[in-house]
Amino acid sequence: MKNLFAFALSSLTRRGGKNFFIFTIFALMIFILAGIFTITHALKAEMFATLEALPEITVQRIVAGRQTDIDAERAERIAEIPGVTDAMPRVWGYYYFAKAGVNFSIVGVEAFGTSYKSSLESVADLFGEKLMEGDTMVVGPGVAETLARNFFKDYFYFVKPDGSLKKVTIAGIFKPETTLESNDIVVVEQGLARELFGMSEEAATDIVVKVANDEEIPTIARKIREIYPDTRVVTKEDLRISYQNVFDYKSGIFLALFIIAIFTFFIIIYDKASGLSSEEKREIGILKALGWKIGDILKVKLFEALVISLGAYLLAVTLAVGYVFGLNAPLMRDLFMGYSVLKPPFELPFTLDVGTLALIFFTTVPVYIAATLIPSWKAATLEADEVIR
Amino acid sequence: MNLLSPDVIAILMLDGILSLFALLALAISVRIVLKWDADATTPLQYTLEKRAYLVATIIEYIFYLKLPLFLYFIYTLDLLSNILPGAMCAAGVTNATVYGMWLFVVKILDLYLFGLWIVVHRIDMRRPDYPYTKPKFLFFILIFPVFMLEYWLEWRHFGGIDPHVIVSCCGTLFSAAKTSAVSAFVTLPTPVTLGLFYGNFLLIVAAWFFKKPLLTALANLLFIPVAIVSLIAFFSTYVYEMPHHHCPFCLLQGDYHYVGYAMYTALFVGTFFGIAAWVAERLAYPAAKRWMKWSLIGDILYVALVSYYPISFYLKNGVWL
Amino acid sequence: MIEVKEVTKVFNPGRPNEMTALENVSFEVGENELVILKGPSGSGKSTLLSLIAALQKPTFGEVIVRGERVSKLPEDFAALYRRHTIGFIFQKFNLIPTLSVFENIITPLMPEKLDEKELRARAERVMEEFSIAHKANELAKNLSGGEQQRTAIARALVNDPPIILADEPTANLDAKLSKAFLEYVHRIKEEGKTILIATHDPLFFDLDIADREIELHNGKIVNSED
Numbered sequence: 001m002k003n004l005f006a007f008a009l010s011s012l013t014r015r016g017g018k019n020f021f022i023f024t025i026f027a028l029m030i031f032i033l034a035g036i037f038t039i040t041h042a043l044k045a046e047m048f049a050t051l052e053a054l055p056e057i058t059v060q061r062i063v064a065g066r067q068t069d070i071d072a073e074r075a076e077r078i079a080e081i082p083g084v085t086d087a088m089p090r091v092w093g094y095y096y097f098a099k100a101g102v103n104f105s106i107v108g109v110e111a112f113g114t115s116y117k118s119s120l121e122s123v124a125d126l127f128g129e130k131l132m133e134g135d136t137m138v139v140g141p142g143v144a145e146t147l148a149r150n151f152f153k154d155y156f157y158f159v160k161p162d163g164s165l166k167k168v169t170i171a172g173i174f175k176p177e178t179t180l181e182s183n184d185i186v187v188v189e190q191g192l193a194r195e196l197f198g199m200s201e202e203a204a205t206d207i208v209v210k211v212a213n214d215e216e217i218p219t220i221a222r223k224i225r226e227i228y229p230d231t232r233v234v235t236k237e238d239l240r241i242s243y244q245n246v247f248d249y250k251s252g253i254f255l256a257l258f259i260i261a262i263f264t265f266f267i268i269i270y271d272k273a274s275g276l277s278s279e280e281k282r283e284i285g286i287l288k289a290l291g292w293k294i295g296d297i298l299k300v301k302l303f304e305a306l307v308i309s310l311g312a313y314l315l316a317v318t319l320a321v322g323y324v325f326g327l328n329a330p331l332m333r334d335l336f337m338g339y340s341v342l343k344p345p346f347e348l349p350f351t352l353d354v355g356t357l358a359l360i361f362f363t364t365v366p367v368y369i370a371a372t373l374i375p376s377w378k379a380a381t382l383e384a385d386e387v388i389r
Numbered sequence: 390m391n392l393l394s395p396d397v398i399a400i401l402m403l404d405g406i407l408s409l410f411a412l413l414a415l416a417i418s419v420r421i422v423l424k425w426d427a428d429a430t431t432p433l434q435y436t437l438e439k440r441a442y443l444v445a446t447i448i449e450y451i452f453y454l455k456l457p458l459f460l461y462f463i464y465t466l467d468l469l470s471n472i473l474p475g476a477m478c479a480a481g482v483t484n485a486t487v488y489g490m491w492l493f494v495v496k497i498l499d500l501y502l503f504g505l506w507i508v509v510h511r512i513d514m515r516r517p518d519y520p521y522t523k524p525k526f527l528f529f530i531l532i533f534p535v536f537m538l539e540y541w542l543e544w545r546h547f548g549g550i551d552p553h554v555i556v557s558c559c560g561t562l563f564s565a566a567k568t569s570a571v572s573a574f575v576t577l578p579t580p581v582t583l584g585l586f587y588g589n590f591l592l593i594v595a596a597w598f599f600k601k602p603l604l605t606a607l608a609n610l611l612f613i614p615v616a617i618v619s620l621i622a623f624f625s626t627y628v629y630e631m632p633h634h635h636c637p638f639c640l641l642q643g644d645y646h647y648v649g650y651a652m653y654t655a656l657f658v659g660t661f662f663g664i665a666a667w668v669a670e671r672l673a674y675p676a677a678k679r680w681m682k683w684s685l686i687g688d689i690l691y692v693a694l695v696s697y698y699p700i701s702f703y704l705k706n707g708v709w710l
Numbered sequence: 711m712i713e714v715k716e717v718t719k720v721f722n723p724g725r726p727n728e729m730t731a732l733e734n735v736s737f738e739v740g741e742n743e744l745v746i747l748k749g750p751s752g753s754g755k756s757t758l759l760s761l762i763a764a765l766q767k768p769t770f771g772e773v774i775v776r777g778e779r780v781s782k783l784p785e786d787f788a789a790l791y792r793r794h795t796i797g798f799i800f801q802k803f804n805l806i807p808t809l810s811v812f813e814n815i816i817t818p819l820m821p822e823k824l825d826e827k828e829l830r831a832r833a834e835r836v837m838e839e840f841s842i843a844h845k846a847n848e849l850a851k852n853l854s855g856g857e858q859q860r861t862a863i864a865r866a867l868v869n870d871p872p873i874i875l876a877d878e879p880t881a882n883l884d885a886k887l888s889k890a891f892l893e894y895v896h897r898i899k900e901e902g903k904t905i906l907i908a909t910h911d912p913l914f915f916d917l918d919i920a921d922r923e924i925e926l927h928n929g930k931i932v933n934s935e936d
Contacts, residue, residue, distance in 0.1 A: 037395070237474065240471075241472055241474065241552065244471060244472050245472065245552060248394040248395065248472070251395045252394055252395050252398055254395075255395040255398050255399065256398060259398070259402055294439075294442050295442075298442070298446060355396070355464060355468060358461055358464065359395060359396055359399055362399050362400075362403060362458065362461060363399045363402070363403075366403055366406075366454050367403075367406065369450070370406050370410070370450070373410070373446060373447065373450060374443070376446075377442060377443045377446055380442070381439040381442060
């Protein structure tokens with residue numbers, strides 16, 4: 001066994017050119033696949049980290065099929081439902097900064113008040129006094145950078161919906177927990193947020209609801225729907241499943257395309273493995289005449305296929321991990337992050353699970369070996385007597 | 390198809406490739422069964438001899454790929470339980486369609502059948518007259534429909550899963566309250582379950598001690614359902630340390646250190662070689678004794694693994710669940 | 711040792727290109743005998759060797775070697791039989807050009823469960839015997855004719871087989887190397903091997919080294935003299 005393995009290794013190096021070609025193409029395919037899957041997985045992990053911080057239930061008002069402002073006072077009625085710990089109106093939205101072509105996420109907070117999110121609460125506490133002074137904001141690092149690039153170092157003029165300008169001073173820059181989520185955030189006092197969006201005093205963007213016991217979430221969501229039939233009630237679970245589905249769908253479509261590619265490759269390998277040179281044929285003939293069994297030659301062929309496919313797999317996966325987490329996946333990440341220019345400077349969190357590795361493995365290595373199966377058998381059952389004719 | 394998860398696509402694709410190969414193997418097998426003549430020196434016989442190698446290669450490929458693929462299949466079910474509302478583990482996903490449980494059973498059956506085929510093949514290849522070639526290929530022709538059934542079930546199951554329909558979690562599926570076939574066993578009195586389980590195990594040990602291959606095979610065959618039922622009814626609750634959590638799937642999750650994979654592997658090794666040893670003995674293959682030993686080791690390992698949980702629980706807490 | 715019984719070999723039977731290579735050939739070779747198969751090319755010598763080596767099967771008749779009906783062996787068992795019983799010296803030697811001398815010599819041993827040490831020891835023994843040890847790591851394609859010849863003989867003997875089959879071993883050699891080959895044959899015979907050489911090189915007959923000559927013509931034995 002060990003000797004046959006050594007023979008397979010030597011056989012690979014002796015026919016280096018042909019094998020190198022296959023190895024390279026195969027490694028490249030695995031690399032692309034591994035890149036896509038690791039990015040998907042990392043993004044998914046990041047999304048779920050974001051999701052964890054989200055409130056259990058979000059209540060939005062829908063008019064004519066579109067989301068619109070909700071009456072902030074509804075929060076008090078919702079808070080009375082048994083099982084609800086807290087219900088808070090939120091004021092938030094996007095502000096398009098035309099000059100840089102990016103969107104900021106403006107989030108209104110109540111200084112020193114409770115917030116639906118601990119990170120925002122700490123921001124509000126930390127910069128509370130400054131935010132209370134009025135017309136000040138705390139921004140994420142991405143926003144600060146974009147503004148500075150446009151010569152707004154200390155303040156910024158927002159254009160309000162009525163066209164008038166509003167000067168807001170930068171009170172501080174905060175360090176985001178997860179980069180994907182808070183890089184583009186602008187935190188302001190709630191009143192200021194309403195002013196910037198042109199919303200009325202009692203309006204809110206949506207209402208978030210905290211629930212102590214997860215099991216009660218569906219029941220509470222149903223009750224809210226009954227009280228306010230014009231609302232859409234989204235639970236964390238709903239979001240999680242739809243995120244998961246979107247990601248699965250994206251990588252699923254990709255995989256479907258990839259399968260077409262791999263079948264093409266299957267044919268290439270099949271063809272390469274079948275096309276034995278006369279020298280190879282003679283070699284197999286010699287081996288058989290010297291007492292090698294069909295099984296011995298099959299083993300050598302299998303070892304060759306294993307070395308190439310496993311080698312390509314290990315190399316490609318290592319390279320892909322370096323490419324995604326070391327270099328932050330240039331080019332490939334654009335497939336996933338098509339939107340705001342501000343979003344991309346995130347760093348993908350390092351997540352690599354056995355499942356992703358297994359998925360990459362099962363979609364490549366067995367396919368390669370399958371493609372060499374019949375050619376190997378053909379080679380192993382060649383007539384040996386030709387060498388002595 | 391409602392689920393376009395990459396893992397599901399990968400499994401369906403691989404099983405598709407395997408099915409194509411199996412089809413080729415079937416075509417050759419039929420010819421061999423009809424035309425094989427060990428005494429003939431005709432070109433046809435030589436061709437068949439060579440093709441027989443192809444069939445064997447294909448079947449070995451299928452088997453050795455199916456072993457890890459089965460683990461991956463379970464893993465995928467576990468993964469899908471994140472998407473399916475209500476599912477906490479692979480149990481919910483398995484029960485998402487009526488085909489799920491059958492798919493599981495047939496998949497396991499296939500592993501045993503393909504494994505046994507390879508055993509017969511190995512034995513056959515040791516004698517120059519290839520005495521079991523025809524029966525061996527006939528055996529494959531009989532296995533083939535089971536394999537196709539598996540693939541069909543797989544499509545029906547994965548295709549039928551609807552991510553919007555709430556499925557049951559293992560808590561209700563294996564609870565004593567529910568009147569399903571599985572639940573019936575859960576309601577068996579614990580002493581009966583344990584008596585069956587350890588009695589069966591003792592029978593295996595005795596069969597090994599007195600070197601009775603047929604008894605080993607039968608006892609191991611019986612041990613497959615007995616081990617699984619007792620795992621659901623009794624042992625799993627100690628792994629989870631929850632008296633009403635009966636589930637053979639949650640064991641496979643990281644929360645329990647993936648101990649399920651070790652348990653099921655030990656059980657498979659134990660029972661498979663127990664049955665294979667008898668086949669080997671019937672076909673006068675010298676490995677029979679060694680396999681009986683492997684079988685015993687696998688079974689002991691399984692029993693030790695599952696017994697560890699209640700015993701350590703008792704030692705820690707001084708009570709039973 | 712070797713019994714060839716009423717062997718007939720027909721290639722492509724029933725087809726337009728049907729060709730009878732051997733017709734009703736019978737002979738025996740005793741232990742430690744050196745027998746030469748002679749006859750013009752195309753007379754069936756090589757076919758006969760490949761039948762004895764169980765590389766092919768006779769259409770009719772049988773080949774029995776050391777009591778075993780090798781003409782009935784299926785492929786795997788034929789391979790084992792070759793591995794343990796037959797040492798083959800091919801026409802043009804048929805070394806694997808991209809392997810070293812050492813690697814070429816151990817190829818018959820590779821499928822066996824032998825450790826590195828044993829493998830090396832066995833190779834050393836034959837390499838010493840045929841004075842090729844100094845070239846052990848040289849690629850076969852860089853060898854001179856004589857070195858190739860000695861490597862091929864060493865490879866045939868590495869398994870210590872009781873029977874040596876040689877197919878036109880001197881066809882591509884000059885007179886000096888051919889003579890050297892005969893000396894090696896002589897030495898191998900001294901070791902107690904049974905040797906069967908297919909050749910039409912007159913050198914073999916001039917030196918009269920054979921115990922017996924069997925002459926083939928158009929697939930039939932025309933004379934078998936002692």
